Amino acid sequence: MKYLAFVLLCFTVGIVQAQSITGTFPALANQQIKLTGFEGFTIYTIGNAKADEQGEFTLSFSEKDLGMAYLVAEDEKAFIVILAPKENLVLEGEALAFPQTVTIVSGRQNQLFEQYAGEHPRREQALSAWDYLERIYAMDSLFAIQKEARNAIQSEKQRIKQEDEAFLTGLDPETYVSWFLPVRKLVSSVPTIAQYRTSEIPGAIAAFRNMDYTDPRLYKSGLLRETIEAHFWLIENSGRTLDSVFIEMNVSIDHMIDNLVSDDKKFNEITQYLFNLLEQRSLFGASEYLALKILNEVTCTLDDNFANQLESYRAMKVGNMAPNIVFEGDVFQNGQTIKIPALLSEVDANYIVVIFGSSWCPMCPQELSTIKRVYDKWKKHGVEVVYVSLDEDRADFERSSSAYPFISFSDYKGWETPSVKDYHIFATPTLFLLDHNFEILLRPHSVRQVDAWVDWFLLQGNNF
Numbered sequence: 001m002k003y004l005a006f007v008l009l010c011f012t013v014g015i016v017q018a019q020s021i022t023g024t025f026p027a028l029a030n031q032q033i034k035l036t037g038f039e040g041f042t043i044y045t046i047g048n049a050k051a052d053e054q055g056e057f058t059l060s061f062s063e064k065d066l067g068m069a070y071l072v073a074e075d076e077k078a079f080i081v082i083l084a085p086k087e088n089l090v091l092e093g094e095a096l097a098f099p100q101t102v103t104i105v106s107g108r109q110n111q112l113f114e115q116y117a118g119e120h121p122r123r124e125q126a127l128s129a130w131d132y133l134e135r136i137y138a139m140d141s142l143f144a145i146q147k148e149a150r151n152a153i154q155s156e157k158q159r160i161k162q163e164d165e166a167f168l169t170g171l172d173p174e175t176y177v178s179w180f181l182p183v184r185k186l187v188s189s190v191p192t193i194a195q196y197r198t199s200e201i202p203g204a205i206a207a208f209r210n211m212d213y214t215d216p217r218l219y220k221s222g223l224l225r226e227t228i229e230a231h232f233w234l235i236e237n238s239g240r241t242l243d244s245v246f247i248e249m250n251v252s253i254d255h256m257i258d259n260l261v262s263d264d265k266k267f268n269e270i271t272q273y274l275f276n277l278l279e280q281r282s283l284f285g286a287s288e289y290l291a292l293k294i295l296n297e298v299t300c301t302l303d304d305n306f307a308n309q310l311e312s313y314r315a316m317k318v319g320n321m322a323p324n325i326v327f328e329g330d331v332f333q334n335g336q337t338i339k340i341p342a343l344l345s346e347v348d349a350n351y352i353v354v355i356f357g358s359s360w361c362p363m364c365p366q367e368l369s370t371i372k373r374v375y376d377k378w379k380k381h382g383v384e385v386v387y388v389s390l391d392e393d394r395a396d397f398e399r400s401s402s403a404y405p406f407i408s409f410s411d412y413k414g415w416e417t418p419s420v421k422d423y424h425i426f427a428t429p430t431l432f433l434l435d436h437n438f439e440i441l442l443r444p445h446s447v448r449q450v451d452a453w454v455d456w457f458l459l460q461g462n463n464f
Contacts, residue, residue, distance in 0.1 A: 018060045020088050021071065021081065026055040027095040034072040035059045037083070038222040040269055043070075067176065067220025071096055084109040084176055109177040116167060116181055123160050124192065130157045131196055179217050187223060190230040194237045201238050205231070205248070209255040213270055214263045228274055236283065249278075249286040257293055260300075267300045275310070282445065288313050305426070312424035322354070322438045323422040325386070329411030330394065335402035344438075347407070350382035351441070352434045353450055356420060358390040359400035361428040368404060368429075370447040374454075375405050381458040390414050390428060 021035065028051045035046040046065050051057040061069070061083050070078040077097035081089060089110055093102035104110045130153050137143040137150045168185075171178035186207050193200045208231035211218070218224055235248045256274070260267040271294050278287035291313035294302065302310075316322065325344035330337065341347050344354070355371070357364035371378075371385055378385065385406035391397040392414045401408035411417050415425075423432070433442035433450055444450045 018062055019083070019086070021059045021061070021083075021091065022056070022089070023051075023058075023071070023091040023093075024054065024056045025051065025091075025093055025095055028057075028073055029053055029055040031074045033057045033059065035061065035069055036072060037061075037065045037069045038067060038220055038224075040219045040266075041225055041273060043222075065220075067217065068180065068222045073097065082107075082109045082113055082176055082180070109175055112171065113177050113181070119167070120164060120185065123164050124189070127157060127160055128192065128196060130160075176217065180221055180223075183211075183218070183221065183223055183227065187226050187230045190234050194234055198239065201234065204234060205238075205252070208234070209252055211259075213256060213259050214266050219266075224270075225273070228270070229277060232274070232277065232281075232283075232286075236281070242285075246283075246285040246289070249283065250289045253286065253290050253293060257297060261297060264301050267297075268303045268306060272303070272306050279445065284443070284445075288317060308424065309426045312426060315424050316432065316440060316443065318440050318443060320440050322432060322434050322440050323419070324438070325354070325388065325409075325419040325422075327409050329409060330397065332398070332401050332404075332408045334405050335398075338407075341407070344386060347384050347386060349384035350436050351384070352436075353378070353383060353385045353444075354388065354423070354432045354434065355385065355429055356388045356390065356423065356425045356431075357429040359396045360391075364429045365400070367431075367447045370451075371406065372404055374447070374451050378451075378454055381454060383454060383458070388417070388419055390417065390420065 023033070030053065031051050032048055033051055034048050036043050037046045038044075046061050046069065047059045049057040049059045059071075063085070066083050066085055069081050069083050071081060071091075072078045073096045075097060077095070079091075079096040079099055079102060081091075083089075084107070087107050087109060089107035090105040091102055091107075092105055095101070104114055134150065134153045134157070137146060137153065143149070168178070168182055171181070186204065189200075190204065193204050208227070211227065213224075218227070231252060232249060235252065236245055238245070238248070240248065253274075256270070257267075260270060271290065275287055275290050275294075278284075278290065291310040294300075295307070295310050295314055327342050327344075331341075332338065344352065353371075355367070357368060359365075368387065375385060387401065387404060387406060387408040389397050389401065389408060389410035391400070391410050392412050394410075394412060397408075397410040397412070401410075414420075423430070431442075431444045431447070431450065432440055433444060433453065435441055442450070442453060444453070
């Protein structure tokens with residue numbers, strides 16, 4: 001009997017802990033409905049249910065799913081909901097694709113979310129309109145004398161802001177919605193702030209810097225990616241000089257690193273995402289600073305692949321001397337085997353573009369074909385190209401390099417090729433621009449970047 005009572009107790013606890021979303025959507029009759037949640041940068045499936053003939057369905061979720069989520073119909077249209085503790089959600093409507101038709105019958109946090117989601121954009125529109133009028137009344141001599149009107153505009157702007165803030169501060173601080181809405185407001189306001197309300201830029205950047213990137217609520221919000229991107233996009237588009245942008249980004253990086261060091265998993269995930277983001281935006285000054293900052297952080301354990309990727313920044317950064325390359329293998333040019341040069345240092349050129357790639361690399365053929373088109377121009381201005389192939393099959397290397405007029409080399413050792421290790425290559429294509437002394441002048445992220453360098457510094461004779 002005691003054992004039976006224990007089993008019943010555990011079963012009862014399980015029932016209490018499980019919560020549900022019940023929906024009635026006639027247009028979704030007999031369709032599969034999916035509930036998805038967020039975990040950092042990823043989306044996962046919480047559960048599936050098939051709506052009955054009347055379009056009714058029920059989906060369950062547990063404590064580990066609490067946060068923001070999507071209800072997704074078969075047409076992939078989604079409706080965002082809050083999975084709140086002790087809150088069973090009841091929805092009615094025509095279809096998830098038409099949120100304006102959805103009624104939240106039960107679920108207080110979702111009702112508050114829906115209310116603010118409807119009111120806040122209208123307030124923002126009104127503020128933008130008042131901002132526009134305020135500029136006219138401040139700058140146009142026809143209206144500048146109308147002090148009473150200007151005061152009225154400022155008063156109405158203040159009233160709108162206070163009304164919005166009052167809604168947020170009036171929320172129960174223990175609820176998820178009270179945390180989510182201010183963060184969502186900050187992220188969504190970034191484009192408007194950058195373009196129309198530039199006086200708010202310092203405050204917005206400060207708010208991003210003060211965020212706790214280890215907060216579980218952020219990981220369950222679906223906003224982690226958007227928060228990082230909005231933070232650095234705002235700095236990039238804040239009207240500063242490029243040098244000042246990098247200074248501000250470095251300050252933000254310092255704040256994030258200091259915040260993340262207590263959590264290895266999140267440290268690796270977030271810094272790796274930020275590093276790739278900065279690289280994609282060609283913000284190499286900031287990505288290099290981040291790479292060195294991460295490598296010098298001794299309190300966290302880095303993922304091996306990420307550490308190798310970052311190490312290339314420390315060992316192969318601009319200004320360092322690149323290692324020599326020994327051509328122990330096959331060397332081709334214009335499809336013909338050549339014996340000289342036997343070393344990279346024997347290449348007779350003022351500048352050398354070293355590109356690591358392979359026949360199986362998706363982007364390499366495109367980049368190498370681009371080099372082929374501009375090679376004569378580069379060669380004329382003292383730029384030679386050395387292609388180091390990671391191909392392990394001689395036939396693949398011969399076939400892929402036969403059309404290239406520049407030096408192509410492979411020892412068929414793939415990632416074990418000595419120069420691949422010496423240059424800390426972790427992905428292909430990877431390019432370096434060296435001068436005749438092997439000093440690294442550029443770590444280009446595309447052939448187009450090298451070509452722009454040739455046009456600017458060599459064709460136009462600008463100093464660097």
